[in-house]
Amino acid sequence: MATYASREELIAVLDKVVAGLNENEQLKSRIKSSNVSMGLVVSDLENAEYVIAFKNGEVTGTPAGASSATITITLKQDVLDRLFSGKISGESAYFSGALRLRGDEWVAEGMASYIYYIVPLYKAATGD
Numbered sequence: 001m002a003t004y005a006s007r008e009e010l011i012a013v014l015d016k017v018v019a020g021l022n023e024n025e026q027l028k029s030r031i032k033s034s035n036v037s038m039g040l041v042v043s044d045l046e047n048a049e050y051v052i053a054f055k056n057g058e059v060t061g062t063p064a065g066a067s068s069a070t071i072t073i074t075l076k077q078d079v080l081d082r083l084f085s086g087k088i089s090g091e092s093a094y095f096s097g098a099l100r101l102r103g104d105e106w107v108a109e110g111m112a113s114y115i116y117y118i119v120p121l122y123k124a125a126t127g128d
Contacts (some may be wrong), residue, residue, distance in 0.1 A: 002081045002126040006100060007048040010077075011063045013125045014040075014050050017084075018061035020121035021052075027117045032057040034039030038111055041074040054114065071103030071111065083115065084122035 004010040021027055031054040042048035049066035064107065066072050073090075075083070079098045082088040090112045093099045101108055122128075 002128070003077055004042075004045055004048070007063075010042060010045060010048050011050060012074075013122070014052070014063075015061055016125035017118055017121045018052060018059050019058040020124070021117055024117055027059070027114070028057045031055075031059070036111060037067030037069040037071075038114075039072035040080065041066045042070060042077055042080055044076045045075055050051045067102075069103070071101060073099050073101055073108075075099035079090055081126075084118055085126075085128055086115070086119040086123075088109060 002013070004013075033056070034054045035056070037051050037053040037055075040050045040052070049064060051062045051065050051069045053062070053069075074100060075093065078091055079088070083090060083093055083099075088098070090099070090108070093103055094108075
């Protein structure tokens with residue numbers, strides 16, 4: 001399990017994930033007309049938030065502004081790690097109370113399919 005000593009360490013991992021997402025032509029084609037964003041708030045790491053935006057075939061990452069994202073997910077480090085490692089689904093985490101969601105549940109469900117692309121990149125970035 002990845003635990004982060006600092007906000008900066010988490011951001012470095014998520015930046016690597018975003019860079020990898022931008023190299024995936026299948027994902028870029030899929031999101032060519034998208035305009036959605038996923039805000040992550042890691043509640044047990046001080047000031048740790050990150051936004052992954054999927055817009056017009058490009059993916060961007062920003063280490064701030066989670067509250068203005070299309071959906072905002074609040075979770076702890078271990079849940080983030082299990083989610084992005086593919087060990088737990090977003091739906092399971094949500095219904096078990098392991099994460100909180102702000103925003104439209106239908107949009108979140110649609111964005112959950114992006115985790116398929118995130119998992120291998122996250123594992124590579126964390127050495128898992």
